[in-house]
Amino acid sequence: MSTNELLKIAREFRKTLRPQDKETFETSSYNDVLQDVNDIQSQRELTKTMINMKRIQPFLIGMVNLEKILVAIKFQQVSDVMACVWGSIRFLLKTTNLTEREIDNLLDAYEKLGDKIPPLYEYAPLFIGFTESELCLVHIYRDVSTFHQNSYKLFSLRSSLCLKLYKPTWKALNDTIKHLEDSLERHGQFIQDHGSPFRNPLASLDIGSELLFEESEPYTTQNWGRLSLELHNYDDSVIKHQDDFGEKENLKKEEMKTKVLEWISASKETNSLHKRFQDTRICPDTGRWLFKKYSEVTDWMNEDLPPESAIWLHGSRGYGKTILASIIIDELHSRKNRKAIDSESKIYYFYCQEADADHRTHLGILKGILYQMVDTNDYLLPYCADKAESGGSTTLAHVDVAQALIEAFFEYNSRQYVVIDGLDECETGEEMRKIANFFMKQVSKCDNDIKQGQLRVLFMSQKTPELEKDHVMPEEDGRIQLKSTDNAEDIRAYVKARIPEFSKTRGTRSGFNLSEADEDQIVSIVCGRSEEMFLYAHLAIEYLLQQPTKGRLLQKAKGEMLPETLRQIYEKLLGAVRDELLQLEDGEEHWKMAKLLLGWLVCAKRPLKWNEMQSILSYEPERQKVDFDNEMLRQEAEKYLGSLVHILDGGHIRIIHSTARRYIVNNAHINAQETQCQLTVLCLRYLCLLTTSDLDPNEEEHLKKVRHGWFAFQDYACSQWHSHVDTVIKACKDLFCSSTYNGQHTESFGSALQNFIDTHREYLTTELHSDLARDLPAELKEYSGLSFYDNLCLLWNHIYTHQKSAYDIRNTVGIARIEAALLRNRSTLETLTPASQAVNNDTIADYYGPNLFKCKRVLCKFFYIGYEKKDDREAHNSRHDRPYQCPAQCNLAPLGFSNKKDWERHMRHYHPHLSEGPSIFEALRHRTGPTEFKCSLCGKQFTRKITLQGHERSHFGERPYKCSHEGCTKAFARLNDCQRHWKIHSRRQGR
Incomplete structure (x- = not known):
């Protein structure tokens, strides 16, 4: 490895810079840094907010040593690679100088790192005489660059986002800083151990001065060989140290991610639903017309500055909108992979489901989107983990917390797409409006405050009065009415693709032996009746496939015999299940079983799994006996439930469509x-x-x-x-x-x-x-x-x-x-x-x-x-042992809260009519001993966290609580001090 690696490291760093910062990182010098430090000191002296800036001195000396030695070994791009160091220092000092805590932590970090950097210039003869030792300089430069890149990534964020992320992100960065301390110490130890014969403690650090060192006994060939071997071992140890730390960090991130995702506790069905909808698309060109007919959709996907960052596609029930949503999601991934859109784009989606409690509420949708965000982005993990740990509940139960986290991701990602399908299937109209209003406000915020198109949202639903009357959905230019003629060719292609099934053995029946004319007739009749309803075409095919004979099939396929409405076709599908089961031996018993299963599926108070339905069948109430062995069904669920359900992974059973639920019960059969x-x-x-x-x-x-x-x-x-x-x-x-x-x-x-x-x-x-x-x-x-x-x-x-x-x-x-x-x-x-x-x-x-x-x-x-x-x-x-429980019959906070503040917030947001008056709850567990909160700066201990926070503000001169009395300019570090001061004004006015 040569010093040319330094240039590569510097250039890779510069690729991550914002355009407005590049010049600083390309032209800065040590003198520029000194000038900035003097300016900061002068400014702070004027404002009487002096801070110990000397903490940066060891680091600056270390970097001057590095620059001097690079000049000594005649490295050609010294100013280029060192400008990246000096520019980083200048940027970080200027940015963090705005807040006391941030610059204080930065100076601490510089002091820790600087103390580990050896006086490189004193060992100049080593690097000049033994060029392989330049490897040490590369490792030192890489460690410094690693610190600067991590710090730059945080402090180059928009100020509002940096403020949100700073505390947990810097806390997480402390492990990296400690690793870099150890790494720099390792480099220094090697240089000191093997460079002592060359060391000149009188070497001048003045850039441009002559290189002077005392003559030392020359190294023999044997000595150089041993040093080369030691250098090789050192390099291996550095790489192992880096790999071990990287592995440890990755493991820590995975553990943190697992905990955060468990805390979010979103529905696990989103991925399986998407897979199901993908499998439904049996024709490769299904939905491609959407991208050809509607430029609003392609512009929304492709344009750097889309005309509309939020669009709303709406069509009638049964149109196939969910399949279109899954097509859009896959198309976004495809365009991202082939770099037709920004390769850094994030794609999130959610399928609302009327029958699933986790897929029909405002909070459920937010949790589903947030789950994907956390799963695909590690940088905000510390922020999310901090929210989870301080939230007072082991599961995410507050809409405002979920929204705050999602807003941070929206602000952080350079571009993101959100697809929400089935908004009309939310639990109530109010839930619809809440979710639409939140995402529309976020789109507006990103468009106006950050960059147009940074957040792009697509809603897919029916056109409902609840969504239209409050004007929460996109304006007219962002609304797309899906026409009845748009999907006609898709329906025809789908029906044609299903025709071969009529020739296959199905259940207890052989193929129908249809002629080409018969097949054409079925295609023509089904497509004609379907109009714009993809769902109807699917159900009609299922209904025809369940006919017992070719004659019955052709008879039903006639226009006047095929059911016209969804209600009629659901009735016919149930009838077809009945007819097929009745053909079996003990057919009446099979049909009775099917009616039981379908009825239970719809009327159960929570979703039933297949093994739970089996348990009901195996129970004999009259004999008070359970006989799984003899009574459980040994056939697949589809035999009894027909085409009316989908069986998902894990035995979860879902009704084929939200329209089916109301038709399965209260009909001629159930x-x-x-x-x-x-x-x-x-x-x-x-x-x-x-x-x-x-x-x-x-x-x-x-x-x-x-x-x-x-x-x-x-x-x-x-x-x-x-x-x-x-x-x-x-x-x-x-x-x-x-x-x-x-x-x-x-x-x-x-x-x-x-x-x-x-x-x-x-x-x-x-x-x-x-x-x-x-x-x-x-x-x-x-x-x-x-x-x-x-x-x-x-x-x-x-x-x-x-x-x-x-x-x-x-x-x-x-x-x-x-x-x-x-x-x-x-x-x-x-x-x-x-x-x-x-x-x-x-x-x-x-x-x-x-x-x-x-x-x-x-x-x-x-x-x-x-x-x-x-x-x-x-x-x-x-986690259930929480002292504050929701007094309402509320499923949003089943585990309760660990502190009164979080309980009160829950009550204000979800049960405002119950939030007044004294608490009726007592803690389940009482403090058994004094709790101590220790100041990280001076070591002083306090029994209350709020007292510690006020004390720490005094270290940094922070006085956030200002007196509200007219003409008074006093401010305080603690709220109670401010309140005590305000009483002085009150007493004076009372005299």
């Missing part, structure tokens, strides 16, 4: 009220099974029941039973009061209710809640004529009382006997592994899923999601 009542009965009876099983003292028999899957339904039943009872009361009255059902539901529900109360009566609340004592709910009174009314009132009083209790009580099952059974079952299950044998070849994972270690708090999603490892579950449980 009744929503009956399904809700059935699930309620199942929960009540199953909970009786849990408590009676817990009475068995035989541990061996209990373990056998665990292995046989008896308790696979307990997570759902224990956490949702009261919600199902509530639904029966509010939405299922017709089942019991209408003559249509002949009392069958009255009997089944009444019997289950009686059994539940008989089993748990001693654990139910008998004292009537004060709210119910005044007046029972109108919905409940409507059941007064039914035989189970008294039991229903008793149970409802217990549920109501439980739900009105403190948060920690609401976070339990609600019945102590059931909870005890749950904990015992889980304890036994945790002695097994997912791979453990259940019955024969079935494993525990087949019955219970892969995560056996679960949270005991029913309002936490990890109550049913769980963890693979016990340590992870225990770490999670410890």
Whole structure:
């Protein structure tokens, strides 16, 4: 390695500079630095804010030594490479001089590094006589450049962003500074150990002076050879030191990233949804018309200064907008890879999903975008980690925190694209407006304050009144109405691509043996009926594929026979599933099974996994027995659920489209009220099974029941039973009061209710809640004529009382006997592994899923999601011990808050009607000893952090609290000192 490497290092550094800084880094000299230091000192003397600038002196001496030795060895580009050093110092001093803390930390760093740089010029004969030793100079220059590059990257940010990032970023940089200290010390030690025969301690540092040193005994060939070997070993040790540090830093970053991503706790379905939409695009040219017909989209992607930084594509329901969104996302990645757009561009996306609680709220969308930001950008990790650690909650629960972090990424990235699909599928119109308003404000801020096009947002949705009336969406020039004729060729290509499926064996049926004319007819009819609805074309093909014979197929393919509306086609699809299942042996049983599964999927209180649905099927309420081995379905879910669902990774089941949910129930085949009542009965009876099983003292028999899957339904039943009872009361009255059902539901529900109360009566609340004592709910009174009314009132009083209790009580099952059974079952299950044998070849994972270690708090999603490892579950449980809990039935903060400040902020933002008045919460854990906060500058200790902060301000002369009294110019480092001073004015005015 030669000194030419110095020039390479300097040039690589200069590539990262802003245009306005390049001249400083190309022309600066040592004298320029001295002038700047003198100017800063003079300015501070005038303002009486003197600071110890001498701390930079060792570093400056070290760099003068470096420059002098480069001249001595006749390096040709001395001024070029050293200008990068002098320019860095000048830039950093001028930038940090604006704030006391920043320049103080910078001078500390320079002092630490400077103390490790040896007096290089004293060893000039070594570098002149043994040219290989120039390697030491290269390593020293690289370490100095590393510090300057890291510092420049921070302080060259926009001042507002630098202010946000400074504290956590500089704190993280301290490890690098310590590494560079050690590295410089290593270089110095080698030079001092092997250069002592050449050293001239009287060598002058005056640039341009003659090189003088005492004569030393000449090195023999043997000595030079040994020195060359030592130099080689030194070089290896330097490289290893750098590699070890790099590996350690990478590991630390990965650990930090993992913690931050866990804190964000965004939905894990975003990637699998995108993969699903990619797989749906079976035609390679699907959606390409979008980039040809609408210049607004291509300009939004390509132009350095796009006419509109935010655009809104809207079309009718079923148009295929989500597929178009996935095409845009992939096109952005493609253009980035081939450098058609800025290769540093960041691309973020989110698919709103009406049926998924994590994909339909303002916070859920922000978390999804933030997750991708953190996952693809390491520089802001310390800032995010700092927010996570100081937020008071183990999961991101505040919209304002999420927004603040996202804003920082928007400000940091040079260009970013955000694609949000399905905005109209948000939970409420208010949620739609909030998310649109936030991103539009960010676009405006970036366009006006930073650079037009730095942030580009694309919304995809239906055109809804909620989005239009408040003028939160892009203006007319940024709105694109997708026309009915735009996707006609895509629909035709898609239908043609599906035609070969009619010749393949499908399920229990062989191919249809169609002629070319038959195929053309199907294409023509389906495309004609579809109009602009891609969804209709897909469902129509699925419907036709389910026909039993060629004759039926051709008959249904006629224009007048093919369903016209989505409602009709969903009905027909259900009918087709029914017809196919009825052809099987015991077909009626198969169809009954399919109706159960589809009904449960839609009516469940949270998304069910396939193994959970299997657990319901394996439970026999009348016999109070679970038989996974004999009753679980051994076929894939698609056999029973047909084309109406998608099966995602991990057994997650999703309805094919948001429109399907409302049509699956309340049709000729499935009744929503009956399904809700059935699930309620199942929960009540199953909970009786849990408590009676817990009475068995035989541990061996209990373990056998665990292995046989008896308790696979307990997570759902224990956490949702009261919600199902509530639904029966509010939405299922017709089942019991209408003559249509002949009392069958009255009997089944009444019997289950009686059994539940008989089993748990001693654990139910008998004292009537004060709210119910005044007046029972109108919905409940409507059941007064039914035989189970008294039991229903008793149970409802217990549920109501439980739900009105403190948060920690609401976070339990609600019945102590059931909870005890749950904990015992889980304890036994945790002695097994997912791979453990259940019955024969079935494993525990087949019955219970892969995560056996679960949270005991029913309002936490990890109550049913769980963890693979016990340590992870225990770490999670410890986070629940938070002194301040949300008093509302709120899922945004299931873990509570560790300090009152964060709790109050949550209450102000989400429950303002509850935020007034004194706190009704007490800390769960009290301080057991004095907490000490130590000043990093003088070592003085304080018992309160706020006192420490005020004390530290006094070190730097910071006085942020100014007296508000007219004519008074005094300012203070501490708020209480300012308030005490203000009282003087008040007393004077009162005289």
